[in-house]
Amino acid sequence: MKKPNGFTLLESVFSLSLLLLITVFMTPLILSMLKQLDAERDLTTLYQHLADQVDFHDTLPLKKEINGYFIEQLNEEEICGWSRKNKKCIALPK
Numbered sequence: 001m002k003k004p005n006g007f008t009l010l011e012s013v014f015s016l017s018l019l020l021l022i023t024v025f026m027t028p029l030i031l032s033m034l035k036q037l038d039a040e041r042d043l044t045t046l047y048q049h050l051a052d053q054v055d056f057h058d059t060l061p062l063k064k065e066i067n068g069y070f071i072e073q074l075n076e077e078e079i080c081g082w083s084r085k086n087k088k089c090i091a092l093p094k
Contacts, residue, residue: 039085039086042083042085042086043085043086043088045069045083046069046081046082046083046086046088047088047090049066049069049071049081050071050079050081050088050090051090053071053079053081054079054090054092054093062079068083068084069081069082069083070082070083073092074089076092077091077092078090078091078092079092
């Protein structure tokens with residue numbers, strides 16, 4: 001009898017099933033990680049724009065739009081910024 005070269009049918013089915021299980025469980029995990037990464041990137045950019053506006057802050061009321069990020073000084077003590085995903089406010093230095 002000849003020695004079989006390569007995989008047998010049972011080994012092939014087992015390896016494909018294992019690959020399918022790994023793919024099914026890893027795909028949602030990777031997609032949720034990418035969604036969270038996008039939200040955190042948006043929040044970081046919003047904080048960067050807020051910090052830039054605080055650094056260059058003068059006494060005039062502030063209302064700006066920078067690449068889809070809206071920055072507005074609501075009162076003398078804080079400045080707020082928002083995008084389509086996040087809204088944050090920070091206190092102005094005195």
